[in-house]
Amino acid sequence: MRKCSLQNLETVFEKISESMTLYIPADTKDGADFTKWTKGVQMSQALNTNRSAKDFFFPQTEDLVEFKTEGKNIEVIDTRKESEDFAVFGVRACDVKSFDILDRVFLTEPYDSYYATRREHGVIFSLACTRPAETCFCGTFGINPAEPGADVSMWKTDSEMFFEANTEKGKEILKKLESVTQSADASDVDGQKKKTGEIMKKLPLSDLSAEKFGKGMTSKYFDSPKWRELSATCIGCGTCTFVCPTCQCYDIKDFNSGKGVIRYRCWDSCMYSDFTKMAHGNSRNSQTERFRQRFMHKLVYYPDNNDGMFSCVGCGRCLNKCPISMNIVKVMKTLGGEDNE
Secondary structure, eight states: OEEEEGGGHHHHHHHHHTTSEEEEEEEETTEEEEEEOOTTOOOOOSSSOSSOGGGGTSOSEEEEEEEEEETTEEEEEOOOOTTOOEEEEEEOHHHHHHHHHHHHHHSSSSOOHHHHHHHHHEEEEEEOOSSOOTTOOGGGGTOOTTOOOSSEEEEEOSSEEEEEEOSHHHHHHHHHTGGGOEEOOSHHHHHHHHHHHHHHHHSTTTTOOOTTSSTTOHHHHTTOTHHHHHHTTOOOOOHHHHHOSSOOOEEEEEEEOSSSEEEEEEEOOTTSTTTTOBTTBOSOOSHHHHHHHHHHIIIIIHHHHTTTOOSOOOOOHHHHHOTTOOOHHHHHHHHTTOOOO
């Protein structure tokens, strides 16, 4: 284990950025977001970023391929640029877990080479939580915010940052940081872990359980009349899907640039009325059906196909961002037979 004083954290940033591009959570006018580090950029003290670190591996929009035609000849041009080494600093345990969920989608044959290349070149510095928020419920899905994992785990005390490598990538980069860090024992870290655990026990959603959901529950919940009640106020804006660290739906489109055709993909949302729309129409014609799809996928369909793993990490972003305050917690409580209040 290594450590540095918080006053010298910028020295660590400088060292990392010598060999790769570094992104850290920084404050913006709209809240904390991952920002490319340059000298003077300060790390945010916010619990979490508006958008998750998913963006670095599965960006909102990306070019896939370009076509140029000349007569009957078609030239296919690979435009990808995912070869840059980069580090993402300060990723919370909930977002670290989201990579396990996304990996099962994008790294299963036939694997997604765009996502795979970014995963290969990216290094994740996770940061344990010291003050989880009232909207956090990562513990519901077996996530410990005091043990964040990733390539390098970090813990912050009042005066120091501690680092521990978990992978070969992590060991390699910590070796590069030896000149700007010191050897450390785990005593201060153990104390911080204990404090975080005590806070987690007192959070409003600490007792939220997922035991009534998971594999084999499709027939139990699919035709529930509660879906109509739950979806009644949903406006189908898709905000919940765009801030979610585990949503992976996308659309592929072609754009004529005047010099050729660019094929690109962009995030999509199962909450949109034109999602999966085909020549015959849409397979889910009502907002109730679309609403049901989102939450059934998180709580039932994904676990069915992935050894019981849920497709939610309890980050709380959907609780914070939904304009009508409808979220997965209310769905779980309502379908599970509990009182919303």
